[in-house]
Amino acid sequence: MKHLLKPFVITGLHLIAIVGDITPSDGVPKAEKSRRELEALTYMCELLGEQARADEVKELWGEYENNSSLEAKLVKDFDKVEMILQALEYEAEHGKVLDEFFLSTAGKFQTDIGRRWAVEVTSRRNRRLDGK
Numbered sequence: 001m002k003h004l005l006k007p008f009v010i011t012g013l014h015l016i017a018i019v020g021d022i023t024p025s026d027g028v029p030k031a032e033k034s035r036r037e038l039e040a041l042t043y044m045c046e047l048l049g050e051q052a053r054a055d056e057v058k059e060l061w062g063e064y065e066n067n068s069s070l071e072a073k074l075v076k077d078f079d080k081v082e083m084i085l086q087a088l089e090y091e092a093e094h095g096k097v098l099d100e101f102f103l104s105t106a107g108k109f110q111t112d113i114g115r116r117w118a119v120e121v122t123s124r125r126n127r128r129l130d131g132k
Contacts, residue, residue, distance in 0.1 A: 018043065023083065024104040034065070070111070077114025080105040084121050092128060 018040035022028050028036075041061050045054035064072045087101035102122060109115040 023101070025100050037061075037065075067110075073110040074114065077109050077111050077117075080109060081114060081117045081121065084118065084125075088121055088125050088128075091125070097129070 019033075019036045022033050022036075041058065045057055048054045048057065063069050064075060067073060067076065084101055084105055087098040090096060091098050102125065105118065109118050
């Protein structure tokens with residue numbers, strides 16, 4: 001669990017605090033998104049000061065970016081679930097239909113739990129859209 005939380009915290013810290021929450025509707029190319037994230041990561045590591053901590057953060061970020069562990073896959077899935085859950089809530093509160101968020105994540109979940117949660121969010125959305 002500890003190993004799972006570290007990349008989740010790292011992505012949350014630098015993505016939201018420094019880079020911003022880039023969504024598919026922002027139209028930012030993948031290469032540009034990666035460049036911004038790497039720049040933020042470098043800045044974050046400089047702030048840490050302690051080389052061992054900075055190296056750990058860089059290693060965890062590389063693991064996340066390369067999707068090279070179960071923890072990285074879970075964090076990526078959780079990020080997608082959180083995005084569609086926010087879209088669902090926004091749709092309900094504002095009477096909008098935000099298909100692009102659901103379409104951008106369809107079929108991209110890598111873990112059983114991520115797929116199950118996505119199915120649940122999508123089912124709730126479909127019930128609401130169908131008026132049930």
